[in-house]
Amino acid sequence: MTREFSKAYDPNKVESRWYETWQKNKIYKVSEKSDKKPYSILMPPPNITGILHFGHILNNTIQDLYIRWKRMTGFNVCWFPGIDHAGIATQTRIEQELKKENLTRYDIGREQFMERVWQWKELYGGIILKQMRLLGVSCDWDRTLFTMDETACNAVREVFIRLFDEGLIYKGKRIINWSPLSQTALSDEEVEFREVKEHLYTLKYYFENGTDYLKVATVRPETIFGDVAVAVNPNDERFKKLIGQKVIVPLADKIIPVIADDYADPTFGTGCVKITPAHDPNDFEVGKRHNLEMPNSMNPDATLNELSGEFNGLDRFKARKMILQKLEENELIEKIDDYTHNVGFSQRGGEPVEPYLSDQWFVDMKPLAEEALKVVLEEKIKFYPNHWVKTYQHWMTNIRDWCISRQLWWGHRIPVYYSPDGQFTAADSEDSARKKLNLPEGTPLKQDEDVVDTWFSSWLWPLTTMHWLGDGKSETNPVLEKFLPTDLMVTAPDIIFFWVARMIMATTKFKGQIPFKDVYFTSLIRDGSGRKLSKSLGNSPDPIEIINKYGSDAVRFTTIYLSPLGQDVKMDVDVKAQDIPSMEIGRNFANKIWNAGRFLLMNKDNIFHDDTTESNFKQTLTQSELSFTDKWILSKYNTTIRNIGNSLDNYKVNDYSKILFDFIWRDFCDWYVEVMKVQINNSANIEYKKKLISFAIDLYDKILILQHPIMPFITEEIWHLLDEDRTESQSISLLNYPVSDENIINITIEENFALLQSIVEEIRALRAGVNIPPKIAVEIIISCKDSITVEFIKSQTEMIQTLGKCSLKECDINLSKPNNSLSSIYRENEIFMILDSSIDLDKERLRLNKEIERLERNIGGSEKKISNPGFVAKAGDDIVNYEKEKLQSMKESLLKVKSNLESLVK
RNA sequence: GGGCACUUAGCUCAGUUGGUAGAGCGUUGCGUUUACAUCGCAAAUGUCGGGGGUUCGAAUCCCUCAGUGCCCACCA
Numbered sequence: 007m008t009r010e011f012s013k014a015y016d017p018n019k020v021e022s023r024w025y026e027t028w029q030k031n032k033i034y035k036v037s038e039k040s041d042k043k044p045y046s047i048l049m050p051p052p053n054i055t056g057i058l059h060f061g062h063i064l065n066n067t068i069q070d071l072y073i074r075w076k077r078m079t080g081f082n083v084c085w086f087p088g089i090d091h092a093g094i095a096t097q098t099r100i101e102q103e104l105k106k107e108n109l110t111r112y113d114i115g116r117e118q119f120m121e122r123v124w125q126w127k128e129l130y131g132g133i134i135l136k137q138m139r140l141l142g143v144s145c146d147w148d149r150t151l152f153t154m155d156e157t158a159c160n161a162v163r164e165v166f167i168r169l170f171d172e173g174l175i176y177k178g179k180r181i182i183n184w185s186p187l188s189q190t191a192l193s194d195e196e197v198e199f200r201e202v203k204e205h206l207y208t209l210k211y212y213f214e215n216g217t218d219y220l221k222v223a224t225v226r227p228e229t230i231f232g233d234v235a236v237a238v239n240p241n242d243e244r245f246k247k248l249i250g251q252k253v254i255v256p257l258a259d260k261i262i263p264v265i266a267d268d269y270a271d272p273t274f275g276t277g278c279v280k281i282t283p284a285h286d287p288n289d290f291e292v293g294k295r296h297n298l299e300m301p302n303s304m305n306p307d308a309t310l311n312e313l314s315g316e317f318n319g320l321d322r323f324k325a326r327k328m329i330l331q332k333l334e335e336n337e338l339i340e341k342i343d344d345y346t347h348n349v350g351f352s353q354r355g356g357e358p359v360e361p362y363l364s365d366q367w368f369v370d371m372k373p374l375a376e377e378a379l380k381v382v383l384e385e386k387i388k389f390y391p392n393h394w395v396k397t398y399q400h401w402m403t404n405i406r407d408w409c410i411s412r413q414l415w416w417g418h419r420i421p422v423y424y425s426p427d428g429q430f431t432a433a434d435s436e437d438s439a440r441k442k443l444n445l446p447e448g449t450p451l452k453q454d455e456d457v458v459d460t461w462f463s464s465w466l467w468p469l470t471t472m473h474w475l476g477d478g479k480s481e482t483n484p485v486l487e488k489f490l491p492t493d494l495m496v497t498a499p500d501i502i503f504f505w506v507a508r509m510i511m512a513t514t515k516f517k518g519q520i521p522f523k524d525v526y527f528t529s530l531i532r533d534g535s536g537r538k539l540s541k542s543l544g545n546s547p548d549p550i551e552i553i554n555k556y557g558s559d560a561v562r563f564t565t566i567y568l569s570p571l572g573q574d575v576k577m578d579v580d581v582k583a584q585d586i587p588s589m590e591i592g593r594n595f596a597n598k599i600w601n602a603g604r605f606l607l608m609n610k611d612n613i614f615h616d617d618t619t620e621s622n623f624k625q626t627l628t629q630s631e632l633s634f635t636d637k638w639i640l641s642k643y644n645t646t647i648r649n650i651g652n653s654l655d656n657y658k659v660n661d662y663s664k665i666l667f668d669f670i671w672r673d674f675c676d677w678y679v680e681v682m683k684v685q686i687n688n689s690a691n692i693e694y695k696k697k698l699i700s701f702a703i704d705l706y707d708k709i710l711i712l713q714h715p716i717m718p719f720i721t722e723e724i725w726h727l728l729d730e731d732r733t734e735s736q737s738i739s740l741l742n743y744p745v746s747d748e749n750i751i752n753i754t755i756e757e758n759f760a761l762l763q764s765i766v767e768e769i770r771a772l773r774a775g776v777n778i779p780p781k782i783a784v785e786i787i788i789s790c791k792d793s794i795t796v797e798f799i800k801s802q803t804e805m806i807q808t809l810g811k812c813s814l815k816e817c818d819i820n821l822s823k824p825n826n827s828l829s830s831i832y833r834e835n836e837i838f839m840i841l842d843s844s845i846d847l848d849k850e851r852l853r854l855n856k857e858i859e860r861l862e863r864n865i866g867g868s869e870k871k872i873s874n875p876g877f878v879a880k881a882g883d884d885i886v887n888y889e890k891e892k893l894q895s896m897k898e899s900l901l902k903v904k905s906n907l908e909s910l911v912k
Numbered sequence: 913g914g915g916c917a918c919u920u921a922g923c924u925c926a927g928u929u930g931g932u933a934g935a936g937c938g939u940u941g942c943g944u945u946u947a948c949a950u951c952g953c954a955a956a957u958g959u960c961g962g963g964g965g966u967u968c969g970a971a972u973c974c975c976u977c978a979g980u981g982c983c984c985a986c987c988a
Contacts, residue, residue: 503983
């Protein structure tokens with residue numbers, strides 16, 4: 007062999023070479039000018055601080071699979087890649103670096119800080135996109151968008167202004183989720199609730215004049231310095247007469263009223279609740295209703311402030327301890343109970359979120375949600391799996407305003423300008439702000455210091471990737487016209503609200519179009535004990551290591567193979583060894599595919615060398631030269647193509663992988679190749695052999711195309727090896743995906759081949775049952791149920807003999823069982839295996855007895871069914887007839903097995 | 913508290929419109945036949961979570977109970 011075709015497949019020698027070649031030849035370059043039907047996908051942009059994890063692998067493999075498949079089925083595909091600036095994560099990263107130099111961002115100032123971030127972005131920000139290349143993703147990298155690119159910035163600004171002008175963005179003083187660690191507001195979606203075991207402290211709030219006190223329960227005694235009232239339920243008889251009286255806040259010497267509000271639940275705690283409007287959303291509402299003051303007793307870093315007297319400057323949790331101590335000393339604690347409740351934690355920082363009263367910007371979501379819900383309920387956008395629609399609907403109908411301002415520097419700065427006298431407006435420049443506010447030229451304006459939530463740029467992703475500017479002047483362009491709406495969005499379900507829902511809102515609102523037609527919610531990858539793979543849990547091996555170990559194709563295949571639509575995937579992770587052993591599925595499969603190709607080429611070479619005519623291999627078998635098995639594999643091949651199409655159309659990607667796995671391994675390798683060997687060995691006709699091998703290579707070529715979307719590298723490599731004329735600039739990924747030819751699918755042939763397979767398997771089972779070594783060719787006699795079967799089996803004598811390692815002595819109808827023989831029945835055909843006398847027959851008797859038991863059991867069930875008048879009357883004719891035939895067949899088999907057993911007893 | 917999903921062989925999961933169950937891994941036995949030991953051949957293992965209902969017939973449809981996972985809300 008002249009080619010490099012090692013015994014075992016080595017992905018490391020293949021994968022990176024091909025990726026470079028594809029890039030060099032720009033084969034995935036996209037033009038919006040193509041006449042082909044468009045097909046597009048938006049790549050969910052990974053964070054610039056991120057590194058590749060298994061979520062990305064699954065997600066991008068699915069996308070690449072569809073991109074490659076659609077590209078090969080005649081579409082002009084465009085996969086828009088990109089990367090997200092990830093406000094909080096990135097800023098935190100840079101601040102950590104500054105900390106090493108004993109600096110804070112305030113020391114170097116906003117401008118310099120931004121420079122640092124951009125420098126960092128240039129150095130490390132693209133790592134994850136480079137890692138994704140290892141996966142073989144076939145996107146057009148020239149179209150990569152960064153959410154802080156100028157066009158994206160413009161769009162964010164314009165959208166902000168537009169919503170502001172429509173009154174859909176407003177500024178408000180509200181209780182928001184405050185992250186003390188990042189010192190910024192968060193949206194509701196960025197808060198995770200976890201169950202925490204704490205204590206419920208019942209404190210004594212003494213009446214202003216008197217020795218009696220009110221019992222007030224709280225889990226957060228550190229917030230007492232923000233108390234402005236104690237609320238009781240107006241219908242609570244116990245406290246009715248106390249309403250309007252004054253009590254003293256413990257340790258604070260502050261006098262507050264007892265008020266009546268429905269919020270107080272008489273059945274909970276003591277029935278009295280302290281009202282701290284600046285530190286609890288419910289208390290805030292009570293405060294508003296009663297027009298109460300809203301003193302803030304905390305600093306942005308969650309230390310107590312000067313309101314808290316001697317506790318000023320203490321961290322909230324330390325303060326709690328100290329305050330409790332002091333309360334204890336002053337006998338102000340009535341009792342302490344264990345208490346388990348849910349506490350909100352910052353999703354990114356991991357620390358408990360502080361409900362915090364502050365001025366923030368909000369988007370009024372209700373007007374946007376209406377249309378966004380409609381397009382999903384009307385199935386203009388379809389969710390796969392469909393059950394996510396309910397989740398989506400629930401969120402959309404109970405939607406709350408989105409807090410979009412972040413007290414960060416890294417991000418899109420809020421385009422709002424303030425005049426010295428407190429007027430403000432949103433505008434794209436100071437000048438236009440002055441105009442909007444009717445201020446004289448030269449009036450100094452101050453821009454808002456805050457930036458918007460990262461997701462405020464992400465929600466425009468369908469538009470910004472396609473160069474939409476949002477300024478009303480360029481509402482469309484050739485890219486938008488071609489590729490919007492996109493066809494598929496592939497994403498994890500955990501960002502359905504963060505991202506999917508908001509993209510739908512933004513695109514319907516600003517463009518009047520849906521952003522995508524189908525949404526595929528991927529599985530979540532979990533470890534053996536069901537935990538989500540994550541860096542913080544330390545249960546996620548580095549995907550790069552796994553790819554290096556098993557190959558990208560193997561990782562792609564295994565991941566898809568194990569990921570059913572709509573269900574999470576458990577993988578046997580071995581973090582210590584940086585290993586995921588189940589990746590062997592894909593690696594072994596790749597090796598199998600490799601070796602099948604190797605087999606074909608070895609044969610091609612052998613036959614070529616034997617050939618004196620030197621004619622080429624372009625000639626293949628004619629229709630009349632096709633053998634039964636050739637026709638069978640063609641039928642199976644076309645069935646496979648049809649099934650693949652159905653699976654992919656319905657987003658059953660793991661079905662797709664299984665269909666190909668079974669077809670290539672079970673049908674093509676286990677059976678067709680084995681039969682092919684017989685066909686080659688049994689023919690002396692070199693022309694026939696050449697045609698046969700050409701036929702097989704031709705078929706294998708197409709099988710590789712079928713497999714290409716899920717295993718791009720190995721299929722490209724073998725496809726090139728199979729034909730030396732193929733040049734480097736040619737690619738299997740640009741070929742047409744085979745189309746199923748229904749006329750070639752032949753059920754009769756598939757059934758007959760199944761009979762052949764079963765007969766061979768019966769023979770193998772018989773000899774395995776008595777441990778006959780494979781070198782001994784046993785003698786077989788087959789007694790068939792009819793002459794058609796006799797004819798068929800005789801035509802397959804060579805196959806049966808070779809595959810069953812036997813010699814077929816006789817085949818006819820109604821042959822009787824020879825002495826010293828084993829027997830087996832398959833669909834009323836009896837197979838006898840002649841033994842050389844001395845073999846112990848006990849095992850065989852046991853086996854036959856078991857078979858009799860099984861048959862009798864099934865016959866019993868079947869008879870019961872048929873004798874049931876309801877069954878015969880109500881079941882369909884075909885089912886009743888089928889049942890009758892089955893019963894008849896089983897009965898005949900039973901007779902035969904019984905008589906075979908008797909012959910052994912003799 | 914509300915919602916969604918899941919419960920099938922030791923493990924991970926298939927099971928299309930209801931007709932008494934399949935695959936891969938693992939286990940056991942045999943095997944080195946010139947594609948492949950990252951392989952081949954064969955074998956064993958299941959009252960399809962419990963109970964009830966609809967039906968001639970339920971892993972499949974309905975109800976209920978139990979368990980697991982996730983999402984939403986979040987009473988001090």
